[in-house]
Amino acid sequence: MDILIFIYNIFLIVLYTVVVTSSILNYSHKKRPLFAVTAALFLSYIFDNVIIYMTEFLEDFSTLYDLQFMTVPAFKTLIYLVSSYCLVTIQRLVLPGRQTVRDSAALILLGLALLFAPMAGGGALKVWLYYLPAQIFTFYLGTSGLLYLSQYPESLDREMVSYKTLLGVTVIFSVLILIEDTIVIFSFDVYSNPMVKINNRSLSEDIMSIIYSIYAIKYLTRQLRLPRLDVGDAGTIFQETPPPSVQIPPDQEDADTAFLHFANHYQLTSREQDILKILLTDKNNQEISDTLYISIGTVKTHIHNIFQKVNVTKRSQLLRIYYVYKKEMPWK
Template sequence: MIAIFIYNIFLILLYAFSLSIVGLDNYKEKKPIFAALGLLLTFFILDNVIIYMTEFINSFAHFYDQLFLVVPIIKAAIYLVNNYCCIWIVNIISDQKFKKSQMTILIGLALWMLLTPMLPASALSVWLFYLPNQLFLIYIGITAWRQFKRQTDNDTARYYLQRIALLCIIAGIIILVEDTYVIFNVDQYSSLTLKIFNRNFSEDLFSIAACFFILQYSLKIFLAKPTVIEVAVPTSKNPKLLANFSEHYQFTQRETEIFELLLSGKSNQEIADVLFLSIGTVKTHVHNIFIKLDINRRNQIDGVYQKFIENS
């Protein structure tokens, strides 16, 4: 029991530390990805606290297991939010919007989890409750892998999409295997004896690996030096002027995105983090922008842009 206690404390501290870093990044950058990561980590904590209580408080474990067999609303909500956050994160990294098919699958998943308790309480009904969630995790991995293959000039996005894909596919399979074994060989669902082992250690390994990926990305943003912006008012706020400028100098879409960030005083590393590009790719685009503008220093960029605005 002491080992389980220490293990739970480790998980909660890991989730809480990751959440705090993500929260600071969200305060600093205000990006949708930090909202998605923060919500995912919040439900990691909630899920582990509930499991922890079932392991140490017998009365709560009995109440929770009885509720799970009748109306598994708590576990269903946790799974639904986690699944939503995972596909949301993949969409953000790959610069995609939510598809109708993804929302349809999530709604179908929610209905499935609420309808399976109508079956007679048994190992099979519990297994059927968990099965779609593991399959959905594999689906997220396949989606991430497809987006990874489609990326061409976004090295950072490729890096994270590849690792998300491998993590979700492998985790989905081993979680399903562990669930199948525990549900049919360890848990007891008779009318006289109800005993459910609520912790899935494969899920814990998945969440731990996810935390390390989150920390790898979030700490990179958190520890980045603040940018000193020399211009008083960023002139890139007018989309029409920026579009005209980009068209005049024949910028590509990626060069336009990088030019706007250059106007805001972003460094190459900060641009790479924002656009999920490698530092080498950013330097190449910046070099091409300098050639098209016929300049050789960053502090000339704003002057060229201001002159264009005055002559427009």
């Protein structure tokens, strides 16, 4: 049994490490905040799993950790806060049109709950009350994201279409984790003084993180295959030679060649291409909304996604990069 647990822990650590490495590689190429936050999230998973692994194999460490957990669960609190902040940030980056005030308020409430829960009562109830806020928080994050997407389905970028599935997974597993915690804490953990023995691993939580990992690896691998384009301080464009799969045949080289290459290089969706065409004519958000018959909120969301992909923060920067790209013709 010990061998199986050992192999299982190694599997989790390797899986999380693959995600972290892929995220760092993507961030070093494209500087998108989403990749940095993803790396931070899975780093917190690695640290958490290493500690849990140590409690399963080192008896003295397990006893010391469990006793400290009953008084000041500092490490677990830090892990929860870091991972929760990363989840909120990822949701803000993927769904930029959402109001984030409630997310920030929920994160603050989670932090306060984790700080004050250890002061409430003792024994099994105290531990259960400590874990409860984290599951309520993830349930809120998943349901709020799903509700937003039900109202604005077009706000989700094509390359992130599976994010809706992940939100559903988050909602389901937040409930399953709570059920598992309730059973384990009140039926299997030992809280008799002076002996304390806590099962620090949640299988439901592990399964959820494995699903996160599989999705992240698929997405990050796909991003690594895309060509890279860097814009220097002087506005000069340096581009790696694009692979044959993204090169446009010579017979398509017409008046729209620059636009097509630009959109292809940055993997702009068809809707983002429509909006970019109008942006290039110096139209404002309301005019874009009227032209495409979509809400201003949707326009802002797609413009934000374009900014992220091109790695800019202003329209003027986007236009400058586009016209330099058009002038230099780096695909030739």
